[in-house]
Amino acid sequence: MALRNGVASVTVATPYLLKLVKTRYPRLKVRVSVFGGVDRVRKARMWEELGADSIVLDSILINRELSTLERIRKSVKCDLELMANNNCLAGCALSPMHMNALSHAGQSWHGNKGFFIDWCFLKCTEMKLRDPVNFLRSEWIRPEDLHLYEGLGYDRFKIAERDIPTPLMAARVKAYAERRYEGNLLDLVQPYGFQGVKESGRTNRRGFAWLLRFFFRPMLANPVRMLLLKRLADLLSMTRPVEGDPLVFIDNRALDGFMERFRERGCREEDCGECSWCHEFAGKSVRMDEGRRVRALAACDEIFRALHDGSMWRYLPGKKG
Numbered sequence: 001m002a003l004r005n006g007v008a009s010v011t012v013a014t015p016y017l018l019k020l021v022k023t024r025y026p027r028l029k030v031r032v033s034v035f036g037g038v039d040r041v042r043k044a045r046m047w048e049e050l051g052a053d054s055i056v057l058d059s060i061l062i063n064r065e066l067s068t069l070e071r072i073r074k075s076v077k078c079d080l081e082l083m084a085n086n087n088c089l090a091g092c093a094l095s096p097m098h099m100n101a102l103s104h105a106g107q108s109w110h111g112n113k114g115f116f117i118d119w120c121f122l123k124c125t126e127m128k129l130r131d132p133v134n135f136l137r138s139e140w141i142r143p144e145d146l147h148l149y150e151g152l153g154y155d156r157f158k159i160a161e162r163d164i165p166t167p168l169m170a171a172r173v174k175a176y177a178e179r180r181y182e183g184n185l186l187d188l189v190q191p192y193g194f195q196g197v198k199e200s201g202r203t204n205r206r207g208f209a210w211l212l213r214f215f216f217r218p219m220l221a222n223p224v225r226m227l228l229l230k231r232l233a234d235l236l237s238m239t240r241p242v243e244g245d246p247l248v249f250i251d252n253r254a255l256d257g258f259m260e261r262f263r264e265r266g267c268r269e270e271d272c273g274e275c276s277w278c279h280e281f282a283g284k285s286v287r288m289d290e291g292r293r294v295r296a297l298a299a300c301d302e303i304f305r306a307l308h309d310g311s312m313w314r315y316l317p318g319k320k321g
Contacts, residue, residue, distance in 0.1 A: 008147050009028065009053070010029075011031045012031075015046075031056070034056040034057070034059060035099050040064075040072070041075045044072050044075060044076045048077070054079035055079070056081045056083065057080060059083035064262050065268060066263060066266065069082075073152055073153040080153055080156065084158060085141070085159055085189045086160050086161055087138050087140050088139055089270070094124065101119075105140075117221070117312070122303060125303075126304075128248075129296055130297060132288065133278050133282040135186075136255075136285070137278050142181055142258075142259075144256065144303060148263070161175060161191045170212075171187070182252065182253065184249050185250040221315070222312060224315060229303060231299050232300065232303060235299060247289050247292045251286075254284050
């Protein structure tokens with residue numbers, strides 16, 4: 001039942017906020033965010049004991065751990081939800097920093113006024129371009145594999161991203177509803193690179209390049225160095241370029257059978273180099289425009305050099321901008 005203003009539920013990532021809401025508004029449903037980091041039985045039970053009505057499990061840590069997912073589902077009565085089409089690296093060490101950085105980037109009261117260069121995103125992108133296997137060492141769930149998770153008792157799947165063009169979001173929902181997709185897997189899981197997608201009669205430019213105008217701050221960073229980000233953004237039209245082939249194409253049909261290995265064991269205790277399962281499938285499913293890949297990696301190298309030696313923030317050698 002919706003409360004005043006039509007609100008029926010809220011999402012939180014901290015236990016204190018959960019108790020605060022449940023104490024003051026006991027009829028309000030509370031959902032635990034994926035940022036709550038729930039990846040094992042005890043965590044799920046703790047949140048349920050605190051009063052959680054629903055938990056979004058930590059997809060980065062758990063989407064490929066089928067036996068753990070089964071145990072968690074059997075251990076709690078509250079609703080459980082899985083992120084289906086995020087594409088972070090599974091078990092990514094950057095994740096805690098990235099989540100915190102994103103949460104603070106929107107603080108309107110801060111002097112930076114939302115200015116934010118997403119180092120974690122840049123590093124993740126570079127890792128994938130440098131070694132294509134990282135596109136598969138990820139957390140996504142293909143539409144064709146939803147049945148595996150349903151067999152474990154899961155019936156709630158979240159489709160990202162909330163800020164992508166409407167036609168593309170509708171296409172993603174359609175693919176998951178039909179349990180099949182023909183084409184580039186990145187169409188379903190990539191959160192940027194949407195140039196050329198039409199929305200409301202005009203071409204949508206809401207990709208990484210579109211975001212640049214929101215954090216282009218001459219008083220905070222060197223505008224010339226910031227052009228490095230624009231160069232990289234132009235190269236990262238990975239999924240739907242205005243013209244020509246995409247930088248990266250992952251043949252979704254070539255990934256049929258990919259999840260079979262994960263029926264037997266997960267990845268938490270595995271050495272990727274010894275396993276090589278993802279390498280095998282990357283070899284037959286991932287294709288890149290080699291020329292653009294080399295140029296994008298060169299742009300990444302320049303950006304990281306500027307970020308790491310401090311020249312991104314200086315106008316003249318030895319002086320801060």
